[in-house]
Amino acid sequence: MKNMLKGLGAALCVALPFLAQAPAGAATPAGAGAADQALVQRGAYLAQLGDCAACHTAPKGKPFAGGLPMNTPMGRIYVTNITPDAQTGIGGYTEADFARALREGVAKDGHNLYPAMPYPSYAKVNDGDVKALYAYFMHGVAPVQQANRESDIKWPLNMRWPLMFWNMAFLEKGPYRDKPGKDVAWNRGAYLVQGLGHCGSCHTPRGVGFQESALDESGSAFLSGALLDGWFASNLTGEHNTGLGRWSDEDLRTFLKTGANRHASAFGAMTSVINNSTQALNDQDVAAVSKYLKSLPPVGGNGAPAYTYDPQATKVSLDRPANDAGARVYTAYCMHCHGVDGRGFAPMLAPLAGNPNVLAKDASSLINVTLNGTGDLVINGVPSPFPMPGFAAVLDDKQIADVLSFVRAGWNNGAPAVAAAEVAKLRQSTQAGR
Template sequence: MNRTTRYLLVVGVAVAAGLAWFVTRTPHSPLDNQTPAAATPELIQRGEYVARLGDCVACHSTPKGAPFAGGYEMATPMGSIFTTNITPDPQTGIGRYSLADFDRAVRSGVAADGHRLYPAMPYPSYAKYSDEDIRALYAFFMHGVKPVQQANQPGKIAWPLNIRWPIALWNAMFAPQGAYQDKAGQDALWNRGAYIVQGPGHCGSCHTPRGLAMNEQGMDESSPRYLSGALLDGWYAPSLRQDPNTGLGRWSEGEIVQYLQNGRNVHSVVTGTMTEAFNNSTQYMTDHDLAGIARYLASLPGDPQRDGPAWDPARAQALTASDMQKPGAANYVAKCSSCHGIDGRGQGQWMPPLAGASSSMAKHSATSINVALNGSDRVVAQGMPDAYRMPPYRNQLNDQEMADVLTFIRSSWGNQGGPVTPAEVAELRERTRAASSNPIILQMR
């Protein structure tokens, strides 16, 4: 063995050893060796509210299961995974987790036994949780949640994609660490909103486009891609920036609060996974926190180049005789106009408008198709199921008819969304199902 070969061998061994150390090391927690605070009723209640902010119940519970016992199947591009039991059961849950173990799982994505969590768990966002909120969250899960003995289900991800150690490298590139720090030059309300949106609320998990490595293309307002809209599970999560067509550019701060508090406003009603977020999370937030979220979102500039010419409300006029000659017009009048109007303006906050709606303006047609095919899940505000919901039309319209009526909607009243093809309808028809008309309430205790 010559000198060069020996040198390369030594370097290779050193690199391999360093890589092995890096991917198997236990991340540091600022709460290492700290004793949990006394679990007072006030701290447990605070932790329950923090869990509401993070919407933990939506993923770690099932409609017929015990709170936080896991078992919810989540589809990913690599295959399905099942959420875990996070009740304080010592055998199958997190009952043996120390405060630091809990912190590492939530903010770093590393379980107590050292295995890496898939980033379907939004720890890249949860990394911004404050130490105080982690302590409160720990108190709630250890003392406010009933332990449930329920074994975790293995995922359905095939080898080699189910190997976990590469996640450590993914984390190093795409999961920044560190609790949220107030931004200088912004007031307390803005910073509170930024903390919730970027951290516990993990809004970017749905509303920020992802790269080839399934990483969010921005984690805060420093990136123009952050919260600029993204495709997700057969839906298009719209921009939360000040884009007048596809985002919140025409919404006041008060209307943002109303949407998060009531599930609807004059512009839109919650649909898709946002229904779950509303039913289980945003409606429980305090007025101050909702105002902070609205203030922060209202500060994010839109992108005219991406969003296109601003929609003109004057274009939302009653259909003319020539409009009625277009494919899809007759079905719109027969099946849609009684709620959404001949002018597409809807009926206040109860029947959302289609004229100028973000789903009608977005180049991605997924939400338009999904809602028309499957209808909307039941919105439950303050314990009362909504009396108004979009019915499914998957059994009433074939792919061509559905494509025609959606193309008509997305090209009428000044809408700029563009055409929908029968193939797009067929693809979503195959992999989605009709929304449930039953109200789904996930209990926290």
């Protein structure tokens, strides 16, 4: 997740030790030997699958030059330049400097980084992967001279030295160690999810110090879902209704590669993660991530019995929409994509019946995506033909509350109703500055 940081990082991104093509725009070091170039290529893959570009590349900006604004409870911060420019980037960093920043949240000059940089997760990244990442950012990324922008956080909250104490309380140092009794694939998946993937940054709820409530499966809150900048990052445990309990291994692997399956479609920050990161997973690591996530016991949920599909009551409402304000909105604006039966046309158009995001207790994601839509999923360079449009300019707060309450009750979903005040609050926070 968390109304924490928008750019804490996206969920389900991974680090791989295998070679791959460098992302578009990557520079090739002149005269690099075969061994060095292999290390740079490996680092390029790690950076891509760690979704580094999502935070360190601003819209229409140059790769990794920073400038992306991120909202925090204390104010707005701006992501830094991590190109190898000597004056404004990290060109003067040694490998040790780079490793310290990545895994301990301390810059070369000694100042503490905000934990918008998910270094509590990166602390688990092993030395070999750190070395490859350093090689890529030093020799595979084009230097960009672009000064970093100061945060909008006001004094005294902008002082960084208290973060030393935050680190003392919440940072667990040391790379991931294989768990005895678990096989190679499970440990590989755990390393990817917990480490460079930093899935917990979005999908784990935060404590009173804005720390992740758990950093691995030993904590019951780990990956149980959390609110992040107006979106609810989904439950990734085995919970049957709101988590992955009804997803098969194939369902999960398909979602990681394409952002959609028979249960749900990606939205919000997860769209960027799919576009820039997880679709690049190789088959071995897709299987490892899926195996690890599918091993997590059920946590959270809405307290309802296991979902079973029942269209009858909803069909009656849709046959007589004049009697139901939510049904009227649904028939006018939603039914042509999501169907009378609520099953949509998966994976192109998301189902609403039994969708874990519809069943979630927190309706923030449903409100947000109805107001603002979501970005295009772009798989292998091809945009999705049917992105979710935004209805903020078309529907008022009551109409959105009515239709979402209808959807959350429909097809036996049995989720709580949505209030117009909830819609108004998210409209105000997400539309500000647009």
